[in-house]
Amino acid sequence: MNAPAIVWFRNDLRISDNPALTAAARTGAPLVALYILDDESPGEWRTGAAARWWLHxxxxxxxxxxxxxxxxxxxxxxxxxxxxxxxxxxxxxDAVFWNKLYEPWAIRRDAELEAQLRDDAVKTHCFQESVLFEPEKLRTKLGENFRMFTPFWRACLASPPPDRPLPAPESLHAAPLPPDSDDLDDWRLLPQNPDWAIGMRKVWLVGETAARAELADFARHHVGDYKVERDFMGRVGVSRLSPHLHFGELSPREVWHAISEPQSIGGEAYLRELGWREFCHHLLISNWDLPDRPLDRTFERFPYRDDETSLDAWRNGQTGYPLVDAAMRELWITGWMHNRARLVSASFLIKHLLIDWRKGERWFWDTLVDADLANNSANWQWVAGCGADAAPYFRIFNPALQGEKFDPDGAYVRRYVPELAALDVRYIHRPWAAPEDVLRAAGVRLGVTYPHPIVDHTEARERALAAFESMRTQPSLRETVATKPLTS
Structure with a gap:
């Protein structure tokens, strides 16, 4: 009788287009399907609370x-x-099949494990499935890692296109006596008391079947308008596929082919966003300290402020800026946040409050169902101005203007900041500017039912630019800037 083969599931929790599973099935060996909850190897980057809910x-x-x-x-x-x-x-x-991961801790662990299994005469078979293009094979003409997205994406498009997705294996031959298994409930991945996942249960269906349905719906009904609609937070304009991709309920190849074959301007824009995901993985694999150190080392001198009061206000959606507060409450309620809202809320933390981007990165890590080490760290660095292809530091979003442009009817704010729901649309993104009678008619009492802004936008912008200039002109500067609160 053939010795069993182990299929080690990781962030590839699906049957279709799973190269490791397909290759193992083709051997004809009896299969042992295995998932390991390894909380020790990732250290502080162990799976966050919201992602553990999804994982369950x-x-x-x-x-x-x-x-x-x-x-x-x-x-x-x-x-x-x-x-x-x-x-x-x-x-x-006598054989183990798995698909590659690209987190630094996973690369180290897998290399050590491969050596251990080889010493035990167990063959290992590793496959690429979580990215479209192998990060280690993409290089500039000088043979260096890419630091700019546009040339990176050109290199991707010049590469052979992603293979077509593999169908689910027609049959699987199970090992006659599978090893004993832990009980999933005993892992306590779900919140216990209090149950903070009520909102997530309302908005998400989890698993491969749900992911494929979500992809089909987006490809059929929404991708054509994606380029225009993706920035409007109160509308259905984005795919919401990120958690399905992170946990491997969908493969990026499945998404690529579903979106690219009926060609459209919206589809091209969406594939470019998929390319940004690839770029983040490329950055992480060539910069293992990406989650902890700025790519632009100059920013190690940036005079961030220690301000736990403001940090808590940001986390809790109590900054007095309706768009920022709606974004942070959407995150807490649903475990997800619209991409435009991510940009504005992250910029607010870093540039309005001068709080270290790594504190925001860690909050997102714990509260996002799609928390991904490459995407989370690269995107926070991009907003902070210290990463690859980063937004210039002087690009400081005005939350009120962003709201008026991308939530023009206030639908997003009204959904997540219900205490402002009755406010006139002219003031929904700047309640501090509303006349007292308008506030009273809407049942809004600033400082009581909804906070005053914790910083004034103009003053905060000037302070952020001054901090940036001090970093550039005083290489030895390490002390923080003044912590005097800025009020409206």
Whole structure:
């Protein structure tokens, strides 16, 4: 009888277009499907709370899908090295199949694990599936890593196009005696008390089947208008596929082919955003300290402020700027935030409040269901002006103007800041400018039912530019700027 082969599921929680699963199935060996919750290897970047909620439901969906094909999903918790020692000893497996990950800790762990398994005469087979283009193979004409997106994307488009997605294996041959499994509920991935996931349950369907339906709906009904509609926060203009992509309920190849084949201007714009995701992975694999250190080392001298009061106001959606507050409350309620809102709220933290981008990065890591190390760190650095192809530091979003432009009827603010829902549209993005009788008619009492702005935009902008200039002109400057609060 053939020795079993282990299929190690990671961020590829699907049956279709799963190269590791397909290759293992083609061997004809009995399969052991394995998922390991390894909380130790990632260190501080262990999966955040919101993403753990998603992971629970995604594993449940994968388990049901595999069970429908006669295969049991084995769950184990602990360091992967120790788990594999146990599983190989229990099953007699002589091969392991997995798909690549690109986080620094995962690259180190997988290399060590491959050596360990080789010493135990267990063959390993690794496949690319979480990106469209292998990050290590894309280089500038000088053989260097890319630091600008546009030439990177040109290089992607000049490469051979992504292969067509693989169909789900027609049949899977299960190991006759699967190893013992942990009970998913015992992992306590779901919030216990209080239950803060009520809003997430209302807005998300998790798993491969739901992901494919979401992709089909977007490709059929929305992608054509994507280039125009993607910035309007109160409308259905974006795909919301990011958590499905992060957990591998969809492959980027499936998305690429679903969007690219009926060619459209909106489709081209969406594929470019998929390209930005690729660029973030390219940056992470060539800069392992991306989550912790600015790519532009000059910013290590930036005079950030320590201001826990303002940081808490930002986290809780109590800044007095309706668009920022709506964004932060959307994040807390749904575990997700519209991309335009991410830009504005991140810029507000860094440039209006002069708070270190890494504090925002870590808050997003814990509260986003789509928290991805490459995307999260690269995008926070981009907004902060210290990353690759970064936005210039002097680009400081005015939250009121951004709201008036991209939430013109106030639908987004009214949804997530209900205390302002009755306010006249002329003042929905700047309630501090509303006459007292207008506020009274809407039931709004500034400083009581809704806060005054915690900073004045004009003063904050001037302070941010002064801080940036001080960093550039005083290389030895390390002290923080004055912490006097700015009021409206």
């Amino acid at each position: 439901h995604s594993l449940r969906a994968l388990s049901e899908s595999l069970a429908g094909r006669g295969v049991t999903l084995t769950l184990r918790r602990g360091r992967a090295h120790y788990v594999f020692e146990q599983i190989v000893a229990e099953t007699g497996a």
